Amino acid sequence: MTARTVVAVTGALVVTAYAALLAVDALVLDPLAAVPGKSLAQVYAGIDAIGMDSRQDVVGVLVTAGIGVALAVAVTVIALWKRMPAPVIAVCHLALLALGAVATFQSGFFLGMDVADAFGVAGGAHGPWAGLLYGTSLAALVAIPAVLVVTMVQTLRRARAAA
Numbered sequence: 001m002t003a004r005t006v007v008a009v010t011g012a013l014v015v016t017a018y019a020a021l022l023a024v025d026a027l028v029l030d031p032l033a034a035v036p037g038k039s040l041a042q043v044y045a046g047i048d049a050i051g052m053d054s055r056q057d058v059v060g061v062l063v064t065a066g067i068g069v070a071l072a073v074a075v076t077v078i079a080l081w082k083r084m085p086a087p088v089i090a091v092c093h094l095a096l097l098a099l100g101a102v103a104t105f106q107s108g109f110f111l112g113m114d115v116a117d118a119f120g121v122a123g124g125a126h127g128p129w130a131g132l133l134y135g136t137s138l139a140a141l142v143a144i145p146a147v148l149v150v151t152m153v154q155t156l157r158r159a160r161a162a163a
Contacts, residue, residue: 011093097140
């Protein structure tokens with residue numbers, strides 16, 4: 001297996017794990033943290049009782065997470081098909097992880113706002129998981145120039161050695 005394949009597949013798996021945590025946090029962990037003492041079924045019933053549609057919230061979060069997974073798979077397929085260098089593939093996947101912060105923020109509005117309205121709690125994240133997602137996005141954003149600098153240094157070394 002080539003380095004390109006390992007980077008492409010690993011990148012897609014990491015983005016998929018990020019999207020899965022985003023969905024689980026937005027749909028399960030954060031609502032439970034926002035309304036302690038209530039079951040998830042009670043939280044969803046409370047949302048529906050005030051005239052909101054919890055199913056629409058679920059769909060919104062799943063579509064948001066699904067877009068990230070679809071983009072990661074597309075990057076992987078295109079990168080392998082076009083034989084992109086491993087650093088380029090890594091930067092593409094890191095960019096998707098960095099953009100995950102936007103998806104995390106967006107997904108918090110779907111169910112989060114309805115939970116806040118239904119139960120009179122503050123909006124925003126109520127557990128540690130959104131912070132983990134934002135931190136991962138920040139780390140990915142920092143890693144992009146690091147990968148580019150390391151690649152540049154390696155390229156310059158190879159060029160000097162060949163001269």
